[in-house]
Amino acid sequence: MKNSICELFQIKYPIVQGGMIWCSGWELASAVSNAGGLGLIGSGSMYPEIFEEHVLKCKKATDKPFGVNVPLLYPQTDEIVEIIVKHGIKIVFTSAGNPAKYTSYLKDKGITVVHVVANKKFASKAQAAGVDAIVAEGFEAGGHNGIEETTTMVLIPMLKQEIDIPIIAAGGIASGSSIFAALALGAEGVQIGSLFASSVESSAHENFKNKIISAGDGSTKLTLKSVVPVRLIKNDFFNEVAQAESKGASREELISLLGKGRSKL
Numbered sequence: 001m002k003n004s005i006c007e008l009f010q011i012k013y014p015i016v017q018g019g020m021i022w023c024s025g026w027e028l029a030s031a032v033s034n035a036g037g038l039g040l041i042g043s044g045s046m047y048p049e050i051f052e053e054h055v056l057k058c059k060k061a062t063d064k065p066f067g068v069n070v071p072l073l074y075p076q077t078d079e080i081v082e083i084i085v086k087h088g089i090k091i092v093f094t095s096a097g098n099p100a101k102y103t104s105y106l107k108d109k110g111i112t113v114v115h116v117v118a119n120k121k122f123a124s125k126a127q128a129a130g131v132d133a134i135v136a137e138g139f140e141a142g143g144h145n146g147i148e149e150t151t152t153m154v155l156i157p158m159l160k161q162e163i164d165i166p167i168i169a170a171g172g173i174a175s176g177s178s179i180f181a182a183l184a185l186g187a188e189g190v191q192i193g194s195l196f197a198s199s200v201e202s203s204a205h206e207n208f209k210n211k212i213i214s215a216g217d218g219s220t221k222l223t224l225k226s227v228v229p230v231r232l233i234k235n236d237f238f239n240e241v242a243q244a245e246s247k248g249a250s251r252e253e254l255i256s257l258l259g260k261g262r263s264k265l
């Protein structure tokens with residue numbers, strides 16, 4: 001297939017494997033790149049030295065293009081960015097932060113930059129910051145999410161009217177027909193997360209993979225909206241949060257319930 005996203009990343013299929021904390025290390029990223037998509041190492045859960053190891057292993061495992069997802073909310077971002085530049089990584093997807101912060105620095109280093117957005121305001125901000133494409137991530141997506149709750153089906157045509165750079169659709173895409181639907185709406189590529197998180201090459205725990213595979217409609221809910229909106233599988237922790245929220249827990253109480261390192265559990 002030939003389109004702007006295949007050309008931008010020099011890949012065969014316009015399918016990006018979303019960067020995912022605790023799931024997308026070098027094994028998953030290189031497997032997706034070797035299969036003709038774009039694999040992304042998810043740097044968000046990695047200490048800088050661990051991240052560097054993943055970069056080196058990924059380079060050994062594939063001679064195809066791969067990239068790195070950099071969520072902009074972690075304290076080690078500067079160090080991660082320096083490792084990216086040091087090892088000549090050519091593709092960076094930023095998320096969860098201000099696209100103006102690193103885009104021009106990365107572009108000056110010859111890096112293709114994509115930013116993940118969930119609404120019109122950030123799509124325009126990302127375009128103004130000079131990114132090469134955006135990931136438009138709808139309400140259906142796993143992981144962190146926008147509070148607007150705009151679905152992928154609504155977000156793509158809305159952003160298509162708003163911006164001129166290519167759009168990669170994300171959220172709820174897990175089959176050939178949903179890829180086709182995203183392209184019909186005006187996206188030129190897709191970013192897939194949950195499906196890849198449950199793959200053999202994902203570094204997630206087997207129990208987590210099985211939870212994703214056995215999840216049905218109504219199995220997840222966007223929650224913790226006042227702290228950090230995130231789609232949770234309805235498990236014991238979800239019930240604790242729901243109970244606290246129904247009792248009117250404050251933001252501080254929810255932050256303390258969330259604790260540190262919760263996303264690894």
Ligand SMILES: Cc1cc2nc3c(=O)[nH]c(=O)nc-3n(C[C@H](O)[C@H](O)[C@H](O)COP(=O)(O)O)c2cc1C
Binds near residue numbers: 017045069172173
């Ligand atoms: C377990 C998990 C972890 C994720 N971690 C990140 C992350 O670190 N950075 C990021 O930009 N997006 C992250 N995401 C979002 C994905 O990259 C992707 O955009 C999203 O999963 C697409 O929606 P889908 O799960 O319906 O395919 C994560 C998603 C999941 C399911």
